[in-house]
Amino acid sequence: MSARQINVTYRLETSGDIAALAAKIASDQSTGTFTELPNETADVRARCAARVASITPLPHSDTPAIPDPNGHGPYHRADVVISYPMDAVGTDIAALVTITIGGVYAVKGLSGVRVMDIDLPPEWSCHPGPQFGMQGSRDLMGVTDGPMIASIIKPSLGLLPDATAEVVAQLCAAGVDFIKDDEKLMSPAYSPLEARVKAIMPVIRAHEDKTGKRVMYAFGISAADPDTMMRNHDIVRAHGGTAAVVNINSIGYGGMSFLRKRSELCLHAHRNGWDILTRHPRLGMEFRAYQKLWRLLGVDQFQINGIRAKYWEPDDSFVQSFKDVTTPIFSPKDCPLPVVCSGQWGGQAVDTFKRTGGSLDLMYLAGGGVHGHPMGMAAGVRAIRQAWDAASTGQTLIDYAKDHPELAAALRKWGDTSQ
Structure with missing residues (x-):
């Protein structure tokens, strides 16, 4: 089992609690869902669960990035790093985009989200890169x-x-x-x-x-x-x-x-x-x-x-x-x-x-x-x-x-x- 991680930095915005939202993203994009699961064991989480690695607060905003009919300001903002285990993602770009990017934009409670950076471990050097x-x-x-x-x-x-x-x-x-x-x-x-x-x-x-x-x-x-x-x-x-x-x-x-x-x-x-x-x-x-x-x-x-x-x-x-x-x-x-x-x-x-x-x-x-x-x-x-x-x-x-x-x-x- 690889101990290496893929670290993705998101700039999140919400009228709610940033830490709770970050934890929800990490769970929803790896092993969890909207309710507890009997088969989401400690062993499963150890292999494949994403985790929140860091939260860096940013100045809040009085208005949301996208319309938020159920929310109200201030809108809390932060750069959040979420770590995804290599065992869960591998080195396939379709898997990376699906797991770490695609579903994040659908998360309820977000009024703004921007993928800021993706840090990839050495295993990802398997891709060919430029020929010239x-x-x-x-x-x-x-x-x-x-x-x-x-x-x-x-x-x-x-x-x-x-x-x-x-x-x-x-x-x-x-x-x-x-x-x-x-x-x-x-x-x-x-x-x-x-x-x-x-x-x-x-x-x-x-x-x-x-x-x-x-x-x-x-x-x-x-x-x-x-x-x-x-x-x-x-x-x-x-x-x-x-x-x-x-x-x-x-x-x-x-x-x-x-x-x-x-x-x-x-x-x-x-x-x-x-x-x-x-x-x-x-x-x-x-x-x-x-x-x-x-x-x-x-x-x-x-x-x-x-x-x-x-x-x-x-x-x-x-x-x-x-x-x-x-x-x-x-x-x-x-x-x-x-x-x-x-x-x-x-x-x-x-x-x-x-x-x-x-x-x-x-x-x-x-x-x-x-x-x-x-x-x-x-x-x-x-x-x-x-x-x-x-x-x-x-x-x-x-x-x-x-x-x-x-x-x-x-x-x-x-x-x-x-x-």
């Missing part, structure tokens, strides 16, 4: 140092395969390291995956033959049916592709596990749908917990938004996400490449550099920030590289732009002259 990760991504792109500069096919939807290939040729000539299908682009009728692959890969090879640089292109292969997704993978691989975009929440844990065990591609994870789980600050799940499961399943590159993103996420949340994905779970090899994205252009480079501790081990992914540059795509890429040169050498964007017209034009268009 940070260093493998660098090797495939031929980028030995500095940030990997990347772009997205825009417009996101609507381009025919040949038109997409023309955009790819322009981006390759502009000097990007990586290009990806938008996450919304998989295999629509106007641009089936195989037709798109056949149009794009000759452009990638021609650019490599001319320059020696092999740009990584990530094709959208996601599908609800794992067999279809694997056929999509095989199409990309058969034509010399090296990467794929995977919509992890859409394909699920099982789909990701199926793909990773068979994949020869670098897997670029888009987390669309994660916001459903996390946007309410007192409900759902913290990225710190969420990302661990996908990393164990084999994500190589992980999109995490960025500074002054075009979406709702605050800068502090991005900074914490960057720290989360670059912190080893069991070893540095399980760290994916962080992908900074969402409305990025050169204007966020200095702040990104500073707030990630001077890291250059990242992919900087810009769609509109490249395609929308007033001097064209090539200038958009140069402007971003110039911004990162300024960041890494400790210069302001305004000063650096004096001798770099592409960066100056970007600053004029998008108006961020605060750096």
